[in-house]
Amino acid sequence: MSQVLEEVDLSVDALSDHPWVTIVWNDPVNLMTYVSYVFRSYFGHTREEAERLMLLVHNEGRAVVATGGREEMERHVEAMHDFGLWATLAKDGA
Amino acid sequence: MIAFTRDDEVVTARFTTDERALLSSLAHQLIELLGERAAESPADLLYAQLGIGGQSTAPLDPALARLLPDAYRDDAEAASEHRRFTELALVDRKVANARAVIRLLEAYEVRLDDADVQAWLRHLTDLRLVIAARLQIEEDDDVGLGDDALLDLYDWLGYLQGTLVECIE
Numbered sequence: 371m372s373q374v375l376e377e378v379d380l381s382v383d384a385l386s387d388h389p390w391v392t393i394v395w396n397d398p399v400n401l402m403t404y405v406s407y408v409f410r411s412y413f414g415h416t417r418e419e420a421e422r423l424m425l426l427v428h429n430e431g432r433a434v435v436a437t438g439g440r441e442e443m444e445r446h447v448e449a450m451h452d453f454g455l456w457a458t459l460a461k462d463g464a
Numbered sequence: 465m466i467a468f469t470r471d472d473e474v475v476t477a478r479f480t481t482d483e484r485a486l487l488s489s490l491a492h493q494l495i496e497l498l499g500e501r502a503a504e505s506p507a508d509l510l511y512a513q514l515g516i517g518g519q520s521t522a523p524l525d526p527a528l529a530r531l532l533p534d535a536y537r538d539d540a541e542a543a544s545e546h547r548r549f550t551e552l553a554l555v556d557r558k559v560a561n562a563r564a565v566i567r568l569l570e571a572y573e574v575r576l577d578d579a580d581v582q583a584w585l586r587h588l589t590d591l592r593l594v595i596a597a598r599l600q601i602e603e604d605d606d607v608g609l610g611d612d613a614l615l616d617l618y619d620w621l622g623y624l625q626g627t628l629v630e631c632i633e
Contacts, residue, residue, distance in 0.1 A: 398596065398605070399596045401625060403633075444535065444546065451532070451533060451535075451554055452586060454593055459535060
């Protein structure tokens with residue numbers, strides 16, 4: 371027997387193979403310690419993971435720092451812009 | 465100057481009168497720069513109160529464009545839509561940080577609680593982004609136009625921010 375829900379969360383992108391991603395881009399301005407701090411304090415990453423992502427940004431020019439629904443990624447991008455980091459969102463694999 | 469240090473829960477720094485005047489002046493200049501952008505927005509009062517109704521295209525000034533970047537890199541329509549609904553609020557938050565810094569600089573000894581630390585971190589970043597844009601620093605270890613005075617200021621603000629990050633590590 372199945373139950374029906376009268377309301378559904380329309381923000382759930384349940385059928386998509388490609389969720390959205392938040393990308394942080396390298397810039398010559400922000401201190402490496404600061405970028406690492408932002409990844410720890412905002413995303414709750416461990417020190418090791420934050421350092422890994424920070425170095426990825428630094429060495430590769432960009433890193434995916436979060437994956438999920440579009441609205442959530444938009445919030446992350448705004449938060450990164452608050453911190454002064456250069457971030458964008460995109461459909462994963464796009 | 466005694467750069468930022470932490471003693472228990474309180475983060476403090478001491479600046480000379482000249483340094484305080486300089487930091488305060490920079491904060492005022494940032495507010496002015498952001499204010500020019502907000503003033504150009506076509507928002508009507510209702511939209512403005514809701515924090516939406518900003519412009520739909522990125523600023524032409526590279527410094528403002530770096531403070532208020534596009535949220536989408538390869539989708540101009542989505543970037544434009546997102547900017548229209550979020551830019552004014554982002555400007556407001558950056559202005560609020562600058563105002564907090566100005567207020568905290570009034571004391572001889574700058575004492576920061578957790579919220580103040582966040583305002584300073586973000587504000588120092590915003591100042592460095594603007595100066596880097598003015599110097600046309602585009603790559604790591606780039607000295608840009610080679611304006612020594614501005615480059616010294618840029619480095620000094622970076623040093624200051626570094627000591628602040630160390631305080632909260």
